[in-house]
Amino acid sequence: MINPILERELKTRMRTWKTPIMLMIYLLIISIVVALFFVINEQRYMYGGGTFDPRMAIRIYNLIVVGQFIILMLVLPAFTATAISGERERQTLDLMLCTDLSPWKIIFGKISAALAFVFLLIIAATPFMSIVFLFGGITIWEVVKVVLFYMVTAVLVSCIGLYCSARFKRVVTSIIVSYLIMGILFVGTVVAYGVFMMIMSTKGNNDFVNKYAYEILLGFLGANPGFGLASFYLGDYLGISYWLNISTSIFKTVKPWMVSVTFDVVVSAILVVLTKFRLTRIR
Amino acid sequence: MIKVENLVKRYGKFTAVDDLSFSIGKGEIFGFVGSNGAGKTTTMKVAAGLLKADAGTIFVNGHDVHKHRTEAKRSIGYMPDFFGVYDDLKVTEYMNFYCGVHKIPVADRKKTIDSLVEVVNLSDKREAYVDDLSRGMKQRLCLARSLIHNPELLILDEPASGLDPRARVEFREIIKELKDMGKTILISSHILHELSEVCTSIGIINGGKMIAIGTVSEIQEKLNHLSRVKVKVCSDFSLAASILKEQPLVTGLVEANGFIEFSFSGEVQQKADLLKSLVNKEVRVTHFEETAGSLESIFMHLTNEEGEEK
Structure with a gap:
């Protein structure tokens, strides 16, 4: 028997106009970005007499990967941050809680409904990603890896939204706090890293910074899903290989995406338990 | 159960x-x-x-x-x-x-x-x-x-x-x-x-x-003597209400739709005296009706009694 929460969420979400319109906007944004990228590159080579640069396909792929990731991260909290608080505002949560439906089922129903939507977005954008196969340079395995990374990060974001929706009574509060946490993860960690490096530089601790450059980077940005993804695919652009090479500690073997995935899994598990606690707490 | x-x-x-x-x-x-x-x-x-x-x-x-x-x-x-x-x-x-x-x-x-x-x-x-x-x-x-x-x-x-x-x-x-x-x-x-x-x-x-x-019958029986009375007066509304509130047998007095309604826990003679006291104080009574001891009257009486005790 399919989880009743998942069944209802899918049914109500997929049959409204909202979903196809959202999907259309999402695909439109990606297609515009890709088209613009092609046009700009075409202009660059138009008068130069040069030939088509095959690395452009990889650049497009990277652009799609990062662009899609940003869109997903922006869309997902809006879905899960309303999951429990929406039920509470609609006064349907009490009705579920006074049945013998397990809170785990409510949580997994809500998370899987959000993930199903993410999966739909990823699948829908596959034709764009497959453009890269026309030019080569990216293997199918690399595409699978990025989708898996998306899914792990999507679980974390869903869990953040779900916990906030269980923690806060009002939908608006839940959405705001979810985006705030996302902001801390994506931007706050980068700002904290920058501030730390500035302080260290001002104090003249350059030796320490140089010696543990990679470890400091991991410590501050390991929790940042954006960094996990970027290091995964844009490692060379970010100079991560350089930092990795100068590292002498055991962390040398630990790639940023590994820290990111571990963080996602551990924090997601903690948030699921906290959400369950929130749901079953009777005052 | x-x-x-x-x-x-x-x-x-x-x-x-x-x-x-x-x-x-x-x-x-x-x-x-x-x-x-x-x-x-x-x-x-x-x-x-x-x-x-x-x-x-x-x-x-x-x-x-x-x-x-x-x-x-x-x-x-x-x-x-x-x-x-x-x-x-x-x-x-x-x-x-x-x-x-x-x-x-x-x-x-x-x-x-x-x-x-x-x-x-x-x-x-x-x-x-x-x-x-x-x-x-x-x-x-x-x-x-x-x-x-x-x-x-x-x-x-x-x-x-x-x-x-x-x-x-x-x-x-x-x-x-x-x-x-x-x-x-x-x-x-x-x-x-x-x-x-x-x-x-x-x-x-x-x-x-x-x-x-x-x-329902037990509760009604227990408070059988209780009745609900509706009174309508000509312009002397507040005077009538204050006179009635002073009466020891009157409880649960409410003013609604131009009527004064209250529970009365006395005998017929005492009810007649109540009307007489209103008239003696020159309250012009146009309507004085006793309703049956309904569940509402019991409820009003009991909840009011509790409130007064507090």
Whole structure:
């Protein structure tokens, strides 16, 4: 028997106009970005007499990967941050809680409904990603890896939204706090890293910074899903290989995406338990 | 079927339910009567396992609702004082969702849904969206939802509130039907005369305390001498009200629709004296009517008495 929460969420979400319109906007944004990228590159080579640069396909792929990731991260909290608080505002949560439906089922129903939507977005954008196969340079395995990374990060974001929706009574509060946490993860960690490096530089601790450059980077940005993804695919652009090479500690073997995935899994598990606690707490 | 023992529930410093005890036998319909904030909904929520008692216990079908929550929940069908519906689902989809929640096998769902929508007279609305249903229909749908797992005990919190007279009559008929099906029902309402028609016993709660409990006839008998009096006067409204308030046998005085209404617990002679005292003080009385000792008058008398004691 399919989880009743998942069944209802899918049914109500997929049959409204909202979903196809959202999907259309999402695909439109990606297609515009890709088209613009092609046009700009075409202009660059138009008068130069040069030939088509095959690395452009990889650049497009990277652009799609990062662009899609940003869109997903922006869309997902809006879905899960309303999951429990929406039920509470609609006064349907009490009705579920006074049945013998397990809170785990409510949580997994809500998370899987959000993930199903993410999966739909990823699948829908596959034709764009497959453009890269026309030019080569990216293997199918690399595409699978990025989708898996998306899914792990999507679980974390869903869990953040779900916990906030269980923690806060009002939908608006839940959405705001979810985006705030996302902001801390994506931007706050980068700002904290920058501030730390500035302080260290001002104090003249350059030796320490140089010696543990990679470890400091991991410590501050390991929790940042954006960094996990970027290091995964844009490692060379970010100079991560350089930092990795100068590292002498055991962390040398630990790639940023590994820290990111571990963080996602551990924090997601903690948030699921906290959400369950929130749901079953009777005052 | 349900036994409430010394139930206490506080919200901060406010005691919503104060040492409440009562029990309802199998197949009985117990009417829970009380004004807003009396503690009815809190008691029902504790019974449904949605709130935790600060003291006391509630047993449903022999199971402590907090210690053996899962077992107790299976015996309870709870209908709160709000709709709690998904407007974007059709009636059958809504019912099917709760069938899933109650783990009704897929093969049995159609039969379950068909029989329940028939009980609540919504057979012709099966494919309608919940959003398109009238208030009364939504109430009936909620009742059908609470019956999905065939519970032995139904907890109905003000099911008739906000319904028009026709819908109330229909709802009352459904309650009678459920009674015939052998369900035990704990029902709260402000529509007291409706409770007197369907309930086997009644409990009057005020300030979180049970102030009267028994069958409708028992309560009426106990307060047989009590009557409700309606008085209308010509322009001397406040003077008349102040004279009446001074009378020791007058309680529960309210002013509504141009009438002064109060409970009077005296003999016929004393009632005549009361009218005489009004006239002697030059109050021009145009209407002086005694109404029967209805459930409302009992309720007004009891709740007022409690209030005055405080």
